Amino acid sequence: MKHVKIKGSVAPLAGVLSGASRERLGKSGIGEMISLIERYEAISFGAGEPSPDLFPREEIAEAIANALGDADVWGYYHDDYGDEGLRDWIASRMKADGIAPEWVDAGNILLTNGGGEAMSLVTAAFVDPGSVVLVESPTYTESLLAFRAAGAFCLPVPSDGSGIIPEKLAGIVSSVPARFLYTIPNYQNPSGRTMPRERRVEVLEILCKAGIGLVEDDPYHYLGYDGDPPESFLALADDDVRVIHCSSFSKTIAPGLRVGWAVIPPYLSDIFGALRVSSGLGRPLAIQRGILRYLESIDFGDRISFLRTEYRKRRDEMALMCGSYLSPLGIRTNLPDGGFFVWGEVSPSYMNNFSSSRFARWAVEEERVGIIPGTAFYPSGGGENAFRMSYAKIRAGDIGDGVKRLARAFEKYRNLSE
Amino acid sequence: MKHVKIKGSVAPLAGVLSGASRERLGKSGIGEMISLIERYEAISFGAGEPSPDLFPREEIAEAIANALGDADVWGYYHDDYGDEGLRDWIASRMKADGIAPEWVDAGNILLTNGGGEAMSLVTAAFVDPGSVVLVESPTYTESLLAFRAAGAFCLPVPSDGSGIIPEKLAGIVSSVPARFLYTIPNYQNPSGRTMPRERRVEVLEILCKAGIGLVEDDPYHYLGYDGDPPESFLALADDDVRVIHCSSFSKTIAPGLRVGWAVIPPYLSDIFGALRVSSGLGRPLAIQRGILRYLESIDFGDRISFLRTEYRKRRDEMALMCGSYLSPLGIRTNLPDGGFFVWGEVSPSYMNNFSSSRFARWAVEEERVGIIPGTAFYPSGGGENAFRMSYAKIRAGDIGDGVKRLARAFEKYRNLSE
Numbered sequence: 054m055k056h057v058k059i060k061g062s063v064a065p066l067a068g069v070l071s072g073a074s075r076e077r078l079g080k081s082g083i084g085e086m087i088s089l090i091e092r093y094e095a096i097s098f099g100a101g102e103p104s105p106d107l108f109p110r111e112e113i114a115e116a117i118a119n120a121l122g123d124a125d126v127w128g129y130y131h132d133d134y135g136d137e138g139l140r141d142w143i144a145s146r147m148k149a150d151g152i153a154p155e156w157v158d159a160g161n162i163l164l165t166n167g168g169g170e171a172m173s174l175v176t177a178a179f180v181d182p183g184s185v186v187l188v189e190s191p192t193y194t195e196s197l198l199a200f201r202a203a204g205a206f207c208l209p210v211p212s213d214g215s216g217i218i219p220e221k222l223a224g225i226v227s228s229v230p231a232r233f234l235y236t237i238p239n240y241q242n243p244s245g246r247t248m249p250r251e252r253r254v255e256v257l258e259i260l261c262k263a264g265i266g267l268v269e270d271d272p273y274h275y276l277g278y279d280g281d282p283p284e285s286f287l288a289l290a291d292d293d294v295r296v297i298h299c300s301s302f303s304k305t306i307a308p309g310l311r312v313g314w315a316v317i318p319p320y321l322s323d324i325f326g327a328l329r330v331s332s333g334l335g336r337p338l339a340i341q342r343g344i345l346r347y348l349e350s351i352d353f354g355d356r357i358s359f360l361r362t363e364y365r366k367r368r369d370e371m372a373l374m375c376g377s378y379l380s381p382l383g384i385r386t387n388l389p390d391g392g393f394f395v396w397g398e399v400s401p402s403y404m405n406n407f408s409s410s411r412f413a414r415w416a417v418e419e420e421r422v423g424i425i426p427g428t429a430f431y432p433s434g435g436g437e438n439a440f441r442m443s444y445a446k447i448r449a450g451d452i453g454d455g456v457k458r459l460a461r462a463f464e465k466y467r468n469l470s471e
Numbered sequence: 472m473k474h475v476k477i478k479g480s481v482a483p484l485a486g487v488l489s490g491a492s493r494e495r496l497g498k499s500g501i502g503e504m505i506s507l508i509e510r511y512e513a514i515s516f517g518a519g520e521p522s523p524d525l526f527p528r529e530e531i532a533e534a535i536a537n538a539l540g541d542a543d544v545w546g547y548y549h550d551d552y553g554d555e556g557l558r559d560w561i562a563s564r565m566k567a568d569g570i571a572p573e574w575v576d577a578g579n580i581l582l583t584n585g586g587g588e589a590m591s592l593v594t595a596a597f598v599d600p601g602s603v604v605l606v607e608s609p610t611y612t613e614s615l616l617a618f619r620a621a622g623a624f625c626l627p628v629p630s631d632g633s634g635i636i637p638e639k640l641a642g643i644v645s646s647v648p649a650r651f652l653y654t655i656p657n658y659q660n661p662s663g664r665t666m667p668r669e670r671r672v673e674v675l676e677i678l679c680k681a682g683i684g685l686v687e688d689d690p691y692h693y694l695g696y697d698g699d700p701p702e703s704f705l706a707l708a709d710d711d712v713r714v715i716h717c718s719s720f721s722k723t724i725a726p727g728l729r730v731g732w733a734v735i736p737p738y739l740s741d742i743f744g745a746l747r748v749s750s751g752l753g754r755p756l757a758i759q760r761g762i763l764r765y766l767e768s769i770d771f772g773d774r775i776s777f778l779r780t781e782y783r784k785r786r787d788e789m790a791l792m793c794g795s796y797l798s799p800l801g802i803r804t805n806l807p808d809g810g811f812f813v814w815g816e817v818s819p820s821y822m823n824n825f826s827s828s829r830f831a832r833w834a835v836e837e838e839r840v841g842i843i844p845g846t847a848f849y850p851s852g853g854g855e856n857a858f859r860m861s862y863a864k865i866r867a868g869d870i871g872d873g874v875k876r877l878a879r880a881f882e883k884y885r886n887l888s889e
Contacts (some may be wrong), residue, residue, distance in 0.1 A: 064738040065713035066684040069650045074596045074742045114539035121532035127727040170751030178492045199749045232487045266484040295483035309545040311755045320482040331617045333588030337729045
């Protein structure tokens with residue numbers, strides 16, 4: 054007998070999928086749009102990705118080659134949190150920049166496979182089926198999907214141009230037991246909004262009183278184009294250790310290296326260590342150490358200034374073009390203080406049956422320009438009149454063409470719908 | 472106000488830990504022993520790790536440096552399953568070696584952060600709180616912990632020197648609805664046992680009839696010292712697609728690179744893709760492509776022959792020493808056909824109140840030699856008379872010293888206990 058001949062179902066394991074994997078099967082609205090944009094070879098405001106021409110390729114390649122000369126990068130590393138040197142660099146830098154309070158040191162930094170994996174570990178640590186997670190509205194789709202895959206109910210907290218509305222938060226936490234509040238306080242994905250300091254303090258005070266934790270997702274921290282962002286939740290909370298702060302090198306160095314981190318308070322250290330073991334031990338040390346060597350070889354402040362200057366040009370060009378071509382059509386856009394995203398909203402007085410998901414498809418198919426419909430970013434309905442545009446990956450000079458295409462697509466779409 | 476002054480609990484998030492993280496807090500018996508072994512600077516049969524002197528460091532370092540010259544390793548890769556070239560190499564090689572059936576190609580290979588992450592994804596895909604997972608007895612501790620963290624009940628299937636006993640399996644599956652059977656069929660961790668082909672066929676037939684899947688964890692596949700192992704479950708099942716096969720380059724290349732894989736049948740492809748996105752997108756492409764370049768530059772068969780020759784020497788030396796020093800003391804050891812592990816069992820007629828966990832501590836403290844107590848490998852009791860020894864990381868010439876120390880420790884321990 055060559056092979057076993059008794060055959061079961063054609064999909065024998067389909068019947069035993071976990072709740073998590075069944076939940077997760079719903080495709081990300083972002084992923085679908087990105088595929089469509091690629092298929093049409095459209096000008097893309099879709100992907101929220103850093104610009105490849107700004108990656109320090111040669112310097113990092115040399116640094117990783119150098120790190121590969123260390124004997125200990127080849128075996129199992131003694132600390133599953135990752136390279137101690139890089140963790141020390143991160144802790145020191147965060148303290149020097151006022152992002153982290155005094156208690157944070159290398160021992161509190163857990164290196165992850167990009168910021169996304171930090172969110173995955175946070176989910177594993179705190180979410181059970183039926184848990185409530187409070188989120189901004191709109192918020193980052195992939196985080197919503199990660200929380201939901203573990204069975205969380207994502208409850209949107211009403212937000213305005215300055216982020217979460219404290220009164221609304223206070224009302225919700227007084228009646229709903231939540232595991233934590235998830236926020237992207239700086240240059241938010243997707244809205245580009247930044248929560249002012251006073252609001253952060255109010256939010257934190259409400260959470261303190263209610264005994265609820267906060268997960269601060271801060272990958273765009275260093276990309277403020279008009280100065281530094283307000284004090285982080287992590288720093289504001291100080292030794293009230295209810296904040297898990299997550300960040301990454303994806304935007305400041307390069308996403309393909311897949312290095313991010315989470316700041317883990319001491320009392321949660323063993324738990325995250327155990328979750329790290331369960332998810333496949335440490336991440337590749339050679340890459341972590343290569344990044345460290347690179348960071349030690351440069352002035353990080355200079356690197357940040359360079360990135361800010363480059364992305365600011367794109368932001369400014371985007372704002373100019375939106376003002377010239379979208380604003381006259383009744384499409385309101387914001388001027389983000391940093392990060393990668395502009396949030397467009399169609400005023401109902403100009404068009405009251407606008408559908409962002411239909412329009413996003415239309416814009417790709419008719420004018421070969423890609424945006425992400427606002428509906429992708431709302432946990433339970435909303436965003437039909439809004440869409441996200443990222444200017445980060447397009448050179449300043451090419452932004453105008455994309456915005457003009459978008460304006461043309463909108464005019465055609467509106468004429469057809471009316 | 473510098474900081475928020477309202478203080479909540481000293482451990483605000485401790486009250487909202489998930490079931491998974493609370494479950495996972497139980498430390499791995501292996502981890503604790505390894506720490507003890509390191510503290511005493513003992514000769515270690517503890518860690519089941521490959522030998523650093525066998526890592527192809529220069530060749531891989533050059534290959535990764537080379538891969539870093541590719542533009543696409545720096546950004547987000549279009550396929551979250553990982554580098555297509557490496558996945559193609561793996562699929563082709565598995566087919567050429569008879570490990571994978573014809574339907575397996577690059578599209579079915581999901582690259583992971585070592586074999587451990589493959590198990591983490593399998594867990595996420597199929598385990599809900601309360602799910603039953605069938606396991607060998609003994610089996611690999613970290614897999615048990617990963618299944619349990621997701622809320623699985625790990626039900627041990629009685630096993631003998633040839634692995635799972637088919638009659639026992641048939642009895643269990645007739646009364647218990649299980650999500651899958653987890654097995655390490657070749658040179659098992661911890662027992663060193665290999666399941667013969669006939670038994671694999673029987674096991675597969677029982678699972679087919681019962682409609683249950685199988686997770687085949689096969690990291691030691693290429694390390695057979697007396698020839699190739701029997702046909703894999705994946706190959707035996709052929710187009711009855713109930714097997715998820717997992718493996719890694721940790722043993723054949725180097726564990727610090729953190730590259731493993733799982734073979735995912737087509738009907739589960741989207742689900743694992745979604746789980747991969749949730750857990751932080753793809754793993755670092757530069758490493759994956761570096762491994763590919765390395766593999767393309769060598770004769771993999773020669774590499775395997777070299778490893779087999781080196782590890783065989785250690786296995787042979789271990790067997791010789793165990794026969795000379797442990798056997799006379801009533802400690803029975805097996806002669807594994809491959810892999811890294813020897814399983815020691817103390818015959819009750821020599822010592823009937825032997826405690827492997829107490830003895831393992833004693834051996835480190837008294838004679839500075841490290842083993843892992845058998846109790847670490849049983850899902851629900853067992854292993855008190857057994858322990859695991861790995862010879863992989865010790866040069867052949869140094870194995871004797873360790874075994875002699877162990878024999879002395881055992882004699883002292885027995886004298887004291889009697």
